Amino acid sequence: MMELVCPAGTPASLRAAVDAGAHTVYCGFADDTNARNFPGLNFSRPEMAEGIAYAHARGARVLVAINTFPRAGDEATWHRAVADASTAGADAVILADLGLIAHAAEAHPGLRLHLSVQAAAANADMINFYAATFGVKRVVLPRVLSVQEIAAINREIDVESEVFVFGGLCVMTEGRCSLSSYITGRSPNMNGVCSPASHVTYTEEDDELAARLGGYTIHRSAKSEAAPYPTLCKGCFKVGPRTGYVFEDPASLDASELLPALAKAGVCALKIEGRQRSRAYVAQVVRNFRNAVEALEAGQPMPAGMLAGLTEGQSATAGAYNKIWR
Amino acid sequence: MDLTIGPIQGFWDADLWSAFYARLAEEPAVKRVVIGELVCSKRLPFYQDRLPEAIEQLLAGGKEVAVTSLALVTLKRERKMTADLPGLGLDVEVNDLTALAHLPDGAQFSVGPLINVYNEGTLRFLARRGAARFCLPPELPAASVERLAKAAGTIPVDVWGWGRLPLAISGRCYHARYHDRPKDQCQFVCAEDPDGLAVDTLEDQKFLAINGVQTLSAQCANMAHALDRLRHLGVSGLRLSPQSTGFFEVIGLFRDLIDGRIDAEAFSEQALPHAPGGSFCDGFIDGPSGVAWRNQIPA
Structure with a gap:
């Protein structure tokens, strides 16, 4: 088995x-x-x-x-x-x-x-x-x-x-990723954490909830929707004229x-x-x-x-x- | 402080590639060049036949030349590429431990910034295997750099000095995904963005940049203001990461900085127009986060 x-x-x-x-x-x-x-x-x-x-x-x-x-x-x-x-x-x-x-x-x-x-x-x-x-x-x-x-x-x-x-x-090859320490100073490799809760804020703005990591906006969702945790490689971002989940969906x-x-x-x-x-x-x-x-x-x-x-x-x-x- | 030019991270037009190395060969400020494909094995055939000439030019120009391994080796042809590296007769810069597995016993090699050298035990293991030069991972804080440089003894230790930082590598190609193409039919669309494609947040904060399967920092690392400290910590060289425009101006400015003709303030002011993404970071070395510039997180 x-x-x-x-x-x-x-x-x-x-x-x-x-x-x-x-x-x-x-x-x-x-x-x-x-x-x-x-x-x-x-x-x-x-x-x-x-x-x-x-x-x-x-x-x-x-x-x-x-x-x-x-x-x-x-x-x-x-x-x-x-x-x-x-x-x-x-x-x-x-x-x-x-x-x-x-x-x-x-x-x-x-x-x-x-x-x-x-x-x-x-x-x-x-x-x-x-x-x-x-x-x-x-x-x-x-x-x-x-x-x-x-x-x-x-x-x-x-x-x-x-x-x-x-x-x-994980979307990135694990053990080969320093995105989290780039944005928060704390990483899986060095600290055993990714996108740590200590660096997450949720702020109500107009009719939306902004989820930020280390001050960077990872998601904005309507207040009526469930807001995903702001894991930084699973956020919604802008590239050129397009907006979307550049790396991976949540x-x-x-x-x-x-x-x-x-x-x-x-x-x-x-x-x-x-x-x-x-x-x-x-x-x-x-x-x-x-x-x-x-x-x-x-x-x-x-x-x-x-x-x-x-x-x-x-x-x-x-x-x-x-x-x-x- | 020696200057090493790292491998080109983006996918460049072959003629631009050749012209870059021809000019680099003539550049007196550069001691060492790491050449070859780091990011995507599919790019190599576009310039592979030009490698011997470029290497010859660099050697004739008095440069030390190393050839990099791929950053992530999975496919059969990638394993073969990696196994063939020692046969080139050049110093191999290991950027995936697969390359180590293929080096003959006792052969000397270099360790690149994508190898996880976080502590003395790892550094000593690699040194015993024949590591003769280290470029440390960009993520390391000053305290670690100092201890590793000390543990390295007479083995030279470099740090990342300039360029968009290699933050992650993936099995997925973000350029292909962005253009709604499967990875196997990417049509080499990453060539449109030789220095990476900017990824901004919904509030237009500069965040990251994509380069095929690689994720880079949006900001350009610039260690000018840490130079004296790095020297003091025992660092013997800086790695500059190539960019498709303005790179030789940056090399010249680094030489002026290292030789004391300009200070870090003047360096950064004159180098900023050449920075990919248009802004700097140097926060990994003493915080609070990698994206910080002179201890301040961008607003």
């Missing part, structure tokens, strides 16, 4: 995900070592150990994401996170930074290493390099590849591949209909984005995806409309998995 890798922003979400049928849960420490460094989210050291024990007791695995790029002069914070994840019994750590991967491979030879989507390993040569150099066992593929390209990569690599199937969608990823194709492409694990989401949301998405992978395993059709109502009241897209998206 394809492995379901599910998000947990809190210990309660971890338990909810495990109880709902997650094979694997991923989470991070409550600091800037992980790429969902949001207020009130993530795990203390004791919470991590308890969460891992809870999952292990129920046959589930826990991966610890330490997938920001360590600050110069402060690498010890990231090294400590790797050591503490190992001590807590993590089944693997998810890393992006070359230096941190080199450190983990050397200092923790028994620890399983997964290559984060933030490492942007988008072809077999780079993936094989990480496998040969550091013994990386799994790669989370960047969201720039079509299903066909994923299949071709899997034919040329010996490590496992994991792909995102549901939740937030859409989220839903590749649930592609599960059979992804299985055929040799993908071994399916990742659900959303460590910032509620426990109830996580439980429902996990339950639905668990039903889907079980149906797939049994050779039955996918449950139809299984995720309706969960795509943030927004449109959903299969992103780059369909080549036409590009």
Whole structure:
């Protein structure tokens, strides 16, 4: 059966995900070592150990994401996170930074290493390099590849591949984007945040609601409409005489209909984005995806409309998995 | 302070491309040139046959020449392009780690600004593999630049000195999307905007610029006012990013600035008419955000 890798922003979400049928849960420490460094989210050291024990007791695995790029002069914070994840019994750590991967491979030879989507390993040569150099066992593929390209990569690599199937969608190659720090001073790579809420303002002007990020207008919507969160690559902008969603609509990823194709492409694990989401949301998405992978395993059709109502009241897209998206 | 001319980020007409490198070869202020295709593998066939002559001219002009890798390698032909780079016999500037995978053991190489060198561990790993020069990611603050320059020891470290900043790379082509074309049938429409196509907010704030699969800053980075500090931090060179007009005036102004003939105020006043997008930024180095110019966020 394809492995379901599910998000947990809190210990309660971890338990909810495990109880709902997650094979694997991923989470991070409550600091800037992980790429969902949001207020009130993530795990203390004791919470991590308890969460891992809870999952292990129920046959589930826990991966610890330490997938920001360590600050110069402060690498010890990231090294400590790797050591503490190992001590807590993590089944693997998810890393992006070359230096941190080199450190983990050397200092923790028994620890399983997964290559984060933030490492942007988008072809077999780079993936094989990480496998040969550091013994990386799994790669989370960047969201720039079509299903066909994923299949071709899997034919040329010996490590496992994991792909995102549901939740937030990055339009840019992750780990290679500094749009957020350009506008707000805080970025996914350095701070574990994109378009941070601390820099968002909503202002009523005439009959419209202006959503701004760092003072830059990302959307204007009629007061009667739902205003999307001003993620900067999903805004409405002007280019020449035209106005529109230059980079991407305010859409989220839903590749649930592609599960059979992804299985055929040799993908071994399916990742659900959303460590910032509620426990109830996580439980429902996990339950639905668990039903889907079980149906797939049994050779039955996918449950139809299984995720309706969960795509943030927004449109959903299969992103780059369909080549036409590009 | 050495001046390195980075690879052309936009898609230029082949004759303009050739004339640019012929003139660059004669430009005494430039020490080093990085040439080749950074952004889109589909552009390369339009000028590939001109590369040997341009490289020869640059070498004859006394320039050090490096050839860049693509910024994002996915397709088969891109992997082959990347694998072929070491065979050119030139210094390879790695801008996607795929290129590192193809370098023979022990070979020297350069590390470009699109490689995530955020800390000493990464820098040391690359140095052990043969990195002989670094251009740091533009996103880094002064404190990181200082620590990395120190960790590099005798290995020269450059920072981005001039030009629209390379902020993101994607699988999606924004030029094709803007013109309602699939990426595979883009008809090379990015050639209409050799220095990028401006993206403004609904309130006409200058925001970003698109260049095919790449997203650039709307503002032109200009590190003139940080020059003395960068020297003090241990930075040994500035990277200037080519633009289709006014670039040689900018090079001349940088030489005047570095040699002390003009100060940063005079530099910025005289360089502003040549800045793509018509405004400056230098905020990544000490905040509050990348778009800031001399610590002020544009109104």
